[in-house]
Amino acid sequence: xxxxxxxxxxxxxxxxxxxxxxxxxxxxxxxxxxxxxxxxxxxxxxxxxxxxxxxxxxxxxxxxxxxxxxxxxxxxxxxxxxxxxxxxxxxxxxxxxxxxxxxxxxxxxxxxxxxxxxxxxxxxxxxxxxxxxxxxxxxxxxxxxxxxxxxxxxxxxxxxxxxxxxxxxxxxxxxxxxxxxxxxxxxxxxxxxxxxxxxxxxxxxxxxxxxxxxxxxxxxxxxxxxxxxxxxxxxxxxxxxxxxxxxxxxxxxxxxxxxxxxxxxxxxxxxxxxxxxxxxxxxxxxxxxxxxxxxxxxxxxxxxxxxxxxxxxxxxxxxxxxxxxxxxxxxxxxxxxxxxxxxxxxxx
Amino acid sequence: xxxxxxxxxxxxxxxxxxxxxxxxxxxxxxxxxxxxxxxxxxxxxxxxxxxxxxxxxxxxxxxxxxxxxxxxxxxxxxxxxxxxxxxxxxxxxxxxxxxxxxxxxxxxxxxxxxxxxxxxxxxxxxxxxxxxxxxxxxxxxxxxxxxxxxxxxxxxxxxxxxxxxxxxxxxxxxxxxxxxxxxxxxxxxxxxxxxxxxxxxxxxxxxxxxxxxxxxxxxxxxxxxxxxxxxxxxxxxxxxxxxxxxxxxxxxxxxxxxxxxxxxxxxxxxxxxxxxxxxxxxxxxxxxxxxxxxxxxxxxxxxxxxxxxxxxxxxxxxxxxxxxxxxxxxxxxxxxxxxxxxxxxxxx
DNA sequence: CGAAACAGTGAAAAGGTTTGCAGAATGTAC
DNA sequence: GTACATTCTGCAAACCTTTTCACTGTTTCG
Numbered sequence: 044x045x046x047x048x049x050x051x052x053x054x055x056x057x058x059x060x061x062x063x064x065x066x067x068x069x070x071x072x073x074x075x076x077x078x079x080x081x082x083x084x085x086x087x088x089x090x091x092x093x094x095x096x097x098x099x100x101x102x103x104x105x106x107x108x109x110x111x112x113x114x115x116x117x118x119x120x121x122x123x124x125x126x127x128x129x130x131x132x133x134x135x136x137x138x139x140x141x142x143x144x145x146x147x148x149x150x151x152x153x154x155x156x157x158x159x160x161x162x163x164x165x166x167x168x169x170x171x172x173x174x175x176x177x178x179x180x181x182x183x184x185x186x187x188x189x190x191x192x193x194x195x196x197x198x199x200x201x202x203x204x205x206x207x208x209x210x211x212x213x214x215x216x217x218x219x220x221x222x223x224x225x226x227x228x229x230x231x232x233x234x235x236x237x238x239x240x241x242x243x244x245x246x247x248x249x250x251x252x253x254x255x256x257x258x259x260x261x262x263x264x265x266x267x268x269x270x271x272x273x274x275x276x277x278x279x280x281x282x283x284x285x286x287x288x289x290x291x292x293x294x295x296x297x298x299x300x301x302x303x304x305x306x307x308x309x310x311x312x313x314x315x316x317x318x319x320x321x322x323x324x325x326x327x328x329x330x331x332x333x334x335x336x337x338x339x340x341x342x343x344x345x346x347x348x349x350x351x352x353x354x355x356x357x358x359x360x361x362x363x364x365x366x367x368x369x370x371x372x373x374x375x376x377x378x379x380x381x382x383x384x385x386x387x388x389x390x391x
Numbered sequence: 392x393x394x395x396x397x398x399x400x401x402x403x404x405x406x407x408x409x410x411x412x413x414x415x416x417x418x419x420x421x422x423x424x425x426x427x428x429x430x431x432x433x434x435x436x437x438x439x440x441x442x443x444x445x446x447x448x449x450x451x452x453x454x455x456x457x458x459x460x461x462x463x464x465x466x467x468x469x470x471x472x473x474x475x476x477x478x479x480x481x482x483x484x485x486x487x488x489x490x491x492x493x494x495x496x497x498x499x500x501x502x503x504x505x506x507x508x509x510x511x512x513x514x515x516x517x518x519x520x521x522x523x524x525x526x527x528x529x530x531x532x533x534x535x536x537x538x539x540x541x542x543x544x545x546x547x548x549x550x551x552x553x554x555x556x557x558x559x560x561x562x563x564x565x566x567x568x569x570x571x572x573x574x575x576x577x578x579x580x581x582x583x584x585x586x587x588x589x590x591x592x593x594x595x596x597x598x599x600x601x602x603x604x605x606x607x608x609x610x611x612x613x614x615x616x617x618x619x620x621x622x623x624x625x626x627x628x629x630x631x632x633x634x635x636x637x638x639x640x641x642x643x644x645x646x647x648x649x650x651x652x653x654x655x656x657x658x659x660x661x662x663x664x665x666x667x668x669x670x671x672x673x674x675x676x677x678x679x680x681x682x683x684x685x686x687x688x689x690x691x692x693x694x695x696x697x698x699x700x701x702x703x704x705x706x707x708x709x710x711x712x713x714x715x716x717x718x719x720x721x722x723x724x725x726x727x728x729x730x731x732x733x734x735x736x737x738x739x
Numbered sequence: 740c741g742a743a744a745c746a747g748t749g750a751a752a753a754g755g756t757t758t759g760c761a762g763a764a765t766g767t768a769c
Numbered sequence: 770g771t772a773c774a775t776t777c778t779g780c781a782a783a784c785c786t787t788t789t790c791a792c793t794g795t796t797t798c799g
Contacts, residue, residue: 045505047785058749063787073747090505094445095785098754103442105485113471114661116464123461126488130499135506137453138486140474151478157393157438158483260665287665294667313462317608317635318666319642395755406779411757421777443755446784 046087055083066091105135106340107155107162111143116312117329121165121186124333132341134160145169149177156181161340164188168227184340186332188229194343196336199356200233201240203325206361207279207307208241210323212248215370216277216305222266222289223254224281231255231281234309238279251275256285263288271296276304276370283308283315283324290318290366301368311362320365327359394437403431414439453483454688455503455510459491464660465677469513469534472681480689482508493517497525504529509688512536516575532688534680536577542691544684547704548581549588551673554709555627555655556589558671560596563718564625564653570614570637571602572629579603579629582657586627599623604633611636619644624652624718631656631663631672638666638714649716659710668713675707 052059057080065072065080072080097103108125110118122138129136137159141148145168155162161182167174171190177183178193185195211219221238224231235252242250253269256262263285270278270289280286286308290300300306300320308315311326339354400407405428413420413428420428445451456473458466470486477484485507489496493516503510509530515522519538525531526541533543559567569586572579583600590598601617604610611633618626618637628634634656638648648654648668656663659674687702 048787049785059786060749060751060788061747064748067787071747076747090502092446092785093506094442094451095754096787097442098440098446098756098785099787101754108486113474114464114467116462116467119462119464119467122486123488126461126486127490130487135485135503136487137483138456138470138474139478139484140471142475154438155483158441284665291665291667314662314665317632317639317662319639396757397755407756408758408779408781409777412778415757419777424777440755443784444757446755446786447757449784 045092046089047092048089051080051084051087051089054087055080102160103158104133105137105159106337107137107139107152107159108165109139109141109148109151109155109162109167110165111141111148111168113138113140116314117310117327118165120329121333121336124330124335125163125337126333127330128334128337132337134337134341141168143168145173149173152177152183153180161343163336163340165336166229182340182343184336184343186336194339194354196332196339196354197356198230198327198332199359200230201237202356203309203327203359203361204234204237204279205241206359207323207325208238210361210363211277211279211305211307211367212245214277214305214368217247217370218249218251218273218275219277219279220251220253220270220273220275222256222263222270222278222280222285223252224256224258224262224285226255228258228281230309234281249275253278254281256281258282259284260288260291263290264292267292267296270304271298277367278304278306280306280308283310283312283322286322286324286366287314287318290320300366303371305367305370307367315362315364323364323367324362325359326362328357332357393440394435396437396439399428399432399435399437402435403428450508451506452481453485453507454685455485455487455500455507456513457487457489457496457499457503457510457515458513459489459496459516461486461488464662465658465675466513468677469681469684472678472683473511473685474681475678476682476685480685482685482689489516491516493521497521500525500531501528509691511684511688513684514577530688530691532684532691534684542687542702544680544687544702545704546578546675546680547707548578549585550704551657551675551707551709552582552585552627553589554707555671555673556586558709558711559625559627559653559655559715560593562625562653562716565595565718566597566599566621566623566625568599568601568618568621568623568626570604570611570618570626570628570633571600572604572606572610572633574603576606576629578657582629597623601626602629604629606630607632608636608639611638612640615640615644618652619646625715626652626654628654628656631658631660631670634670634672634714635662635666638668648714651719653715653718655715663710663712671712671715672710673707674710676705680705 048059048062052062061072062080065077069077093104106129112118126136137155139151139155141151148169163184163186165186167188174190185193187197189195189197223235251273253266256266258281266285267289280289286306290306293300293304308322308324311324315322315324396407396410400410410428413425417425441452454477460466474484485503487499487503489499496517511532511534513534515536522538533541535545537543537545571583599621601614604614606629614633615637628637634654638654641648641652656670656672659672663670663672
């Protein structure tokens, strides 16, 4: 059926060793033979049997990618990056969707680990202990999570949060809320921590935490009412979906962004530009993240150079669109001895 | 390093053949031995080396999935379905993103074909000739395209279009436009054909075709102006993204859906419920489609039963939301004997 | 000119599994 | 008790490739 190295050898009149070398280690074989063999192989449409090769080399030429939810555009982008870079490096990509379930995750990692050279775990939902267990069993790279000295790729969540805050403060907002995401989310912890740090550094601002909310549209609906009740003039949402839900809830309540409340998100998913008002958000270059994770994994696996090297956070970028604007004047109307001005409010 | 069948055999005090059989063909081995071997294997954490197995059986235990763009939520869903069903059947999934490029597609299919038992080609962009070539080389299933007697899974595009039309007509619309998608899209051809058939069957309606437009938000912007100019009171868009863009353009022009023009889409991507107004659209059960394609591929590959069987179109469902409504009165106000009218414009 | 290095090639082993075949053990029928 | 069927198990081949080692013939250097 399929053409094997033996067929090529026979056709080219050389031994199979020579064919193997002509294709895999061209410098070890004489110019003439090499050319002849290579042409014969190409003419016959020979492709090495990966199973046989893997059997002897111990390497499979493929990597695994585990994501919580393929339908989530965030992970779709990461996949795209991973897949592109892996293919460029001659690796194939096994994909596994865990449906956000840690149990499935464990099972999937275990079964995948045996048939790949390494695994990229994206936004893994398992406990620290489990993740360390995975790492002990096979080469892994963590995406969107940091744990011990397991190689990982992360975004600069803190930097992103600070840019949004600076943006909102510059627009005159003094009471700003953070609508938190799931407690189990590492990204959320990072953002919350940065938010608190920011609050600590800016005692003149009035910063409130809301939530936690599920990271979907529905979470934004919940967050909307709380945000209105809080009296904040601006809300930073855990992600874009929450921001969209929040804005929708404002609309339902007869308010609007950014007129009444400014709303910003995280991720810059495609939806950000489809809704009205377009979302001010922190862009996370996800495709780049996918690429970086492959590079890191390949470095670790192949140990070409710095295994275990530390990769800096991927920088993120604030994208200002229409969902944020100057603080509304009404927020300044408040009783008595502290008159009508925003500048005054915040004490500046 | 890894525990092999040999280790298990030694530990269990049997031959490797027995171990192999105890795990793969349990009925061929005595109850007692089988239990003993299975327990030993499990205790030692034995997992068969897939490369070795593949080498001898000629099967890899994995399938390939080729999609044009992983960032597109439509394909993300299909992936999810494919991946879930494949894993349930003990298959792993190789994924490949072609970036909408037929050249990449050909290369990817060729390199993937050698390391999997079969390939699922989703919304393939290659020419008929190329696709037939793929099919000749390896077992494939086409998703979202029909070609000769290559096994394929498709949605009932025609049925979907007819439901939307019926819906709009029931709402009193008489001049309805179809904003067409890319000419290269098989789905678009189907929908266009159904639209024309509908026009033929309903001579009393005034049906106009607009486009073709790129299947994105930007295409909807273009479509918006043309739709307004056409005088149609309702527009059926090639997909949801176009519908969203179209609605946005209406808003920019000071009009709104459904008040001035009703807008419907296709696909029911998650965005449909995130925008305002929520989109009336035809739901395509994509995850189910992914599952069905795996089943079909496995049936074909393993030839368990009906290879080459014909799979009926997957039924689709109209989901009525807020972007469609009763035809505006202005459309009905018309001077008597058939003056200024749209019906007239297009000449039926 | 001889020895040594070297380049190019082939033979053969190894890698882990499945499976056809044969042998051993047990049970059955006469 | 013998012949025979049946059930279970082990041996060994086969799958295709990479890679070590050895061999041949050529070049280089002293």
